[in-house]
Amino acid sequence: NAGVTQTPKFRILKIGQSMTLQCTQDMNHNYMYWYRQDPGMGLKLIYYSVGAGITDKGEVPNGYNVSRSTTEDFPLRLELAAPSQTSVYFCASSQTVPNQPQHFGDGTRLSIL
Amino acid sequence: AQTVTQSQPEMSVQEAETVTLSCTYDTSENNYYLFWYKQPPSRQMILVIRQEAYKQQNATENRFSVNFQKAAKSFSLKISDSQLGDTAMYFCAFRRETSGSRLTFGEGTQLTVNP
DSSP states (O other), X not given: OOOEEEEOSXXXXXXXXXXXXXXXXXXXXXXXXXXXXXXXXXXEEEEEEEETTEEEEOSOOTTEEEOOSSSSBOOEEESSOOGGGOXXXXXXXXXXXXXXXXXXXXXXXXXXX | OOEEEOOOSEEEEETTOOEEEOOEEEOSOSSEEEEEEEEOTTOOOEEEXXXXXXXXXXOEETXXXXXXXXXXXXXXXXXXXXXXXXXXEEEEXXXXXXXXXXXXXXXXXXXXXXX
């Protein structure tokens, strides 16, 4: 019953460093999403994917990159980390049918200092 | 573009009482889906309830029910017999009918259940 698994759970980066947030799901969902949640705010979509090899930008894609080489994995890469990227990052997945809910991972708390 | 508005940043309720959280949305679509998610202090995002716009009947899940008013573009969540474990941030979310469409979230309502 793993569902959506995100690693790491916490990370501190220095300004200018890079890192990859990992996300994997074992539900064979075609759709995967990356959101960020700033303190006291709702979730904003960074990137999403409707299947292996297909990705598209969401509302706030600047400073991030994604890839989707397999159905299971959808890593999010931060290049040249900036303080404005301090946030909690959530990965989610869902079935193709739009009335099905998105299943979320437990989040990654990222601080850029 | 769709927008979702939750006009109550914070609410509180006494244990065992009933509370209603408000949500309005703006869309030109006729068919769509609405969701309420709960985020407790553990930060997990947990689906509470969902509603299909083409269904007139309001969705119900145990103590949770919605009042869906399509013409008014309103989607409120009613929690009956509130429990301490209901303390959480609640997010209303909208999704278009198009396959692959993303969720648009409101800003959230922090609900505190007092003993």
